[in-house]
Amino acid sequence: MWRMRFGLGVLALWAVVSLARLTRLFEAPEAPPGQEAAPLLSFLRTEIPPDAGYLFVLPGEFGADTGLGPRLRYELYPRTYDDVRATQDEGTVRALMRSEQLRYVVVADASQYPAGHWLRNAPAWLRRVDFGANQYVLEVVS
């Protein structure tokens, strides 16, 4: 008897929660992650060969990501993806790119990085290919 009553109690609670969550059916849809880079995607597919690898420098700290990394990873498959935080210094990133054989760096919005950041100044070992003023690809040249 008590098992039956307990089971019914769980079912009733479940039903109440389900009813309360019916609002999910009518909520405004969320935007896909990294939607701000959608216009850039075909440019990136053209510039980065399918067998190449690329790096994405996450502009914010952990917990402040916009979902652009996962979006790039999906949209640019089968290109090899890797990412680092913007706080990583240029030398470390260069060593990583060499060891992982990554030839490109995707910059979806340069304004998200500090003014003096190496990504915005395009160091000599990288060649810049522009899509827009703040959207470009950096290719390793040396």
Place this chain on the structure above:
Amino acid sequence: MELVGLGAWALVAAEWLAVGCLSGLSWPDDAFWAARWALWLLSGAFLTGLAQLLLAVVGIGFSSVPLVLVVGAIIALATRLLTGSHHTSMSSHHTSMSEQLEVAPRERITWLGLAAVLMAATVRSFVVPEAGWDAFSHWGLKAQAFALTGQIVDAKTVHEYYPPLVPLLEAWLSLHRGEVSIDFMKLVWPLVGGAFAICLAWHVRVAIGKHAVNGDDGEAFDAE
């Protein structure tokens, strides 16, 4: 969604139903058509995924839809033989809800409510684009990799150790459509989720009905 995509979606549903039906899996007692079809769809999806997995493991891959279906049918028949299940949709043992199964008005209303919710969820899944981070970072990414290669490959996600059933089912839909799209691949989930919800509801009904028959507070549930 364009007509070709809708056709591919319907074809996948029909294939899963057929494979599930072939397995002979059924509910312990009489079940109305939606519960039977839901069980077949779920079991058919699983068995088809298993066929994809086997073909990938032996190196043949699952790019050929007919080959996967043949292997799925063989596994379904083996399931039927091993479990001793022989009920099919043709059996007179099963009936529609309105025919032999006596259903109280309140239960009928509950089923209609569930159907309305599932229909609304299905419609929403067709019109709302994929927005899940996990879909882009691993589920959809793996499905894309599987669909493009016809094999279970390393998609370089951070969750390669996850079991492959979810991306295999999404890849299966993509193979029918002939192109990869994360918004299209996710449409397997209204099918699987809807079938799962109906099976769960029927399971609850069976469990409650059993207690009702045994006299445990049966009068509280309007069980027949």
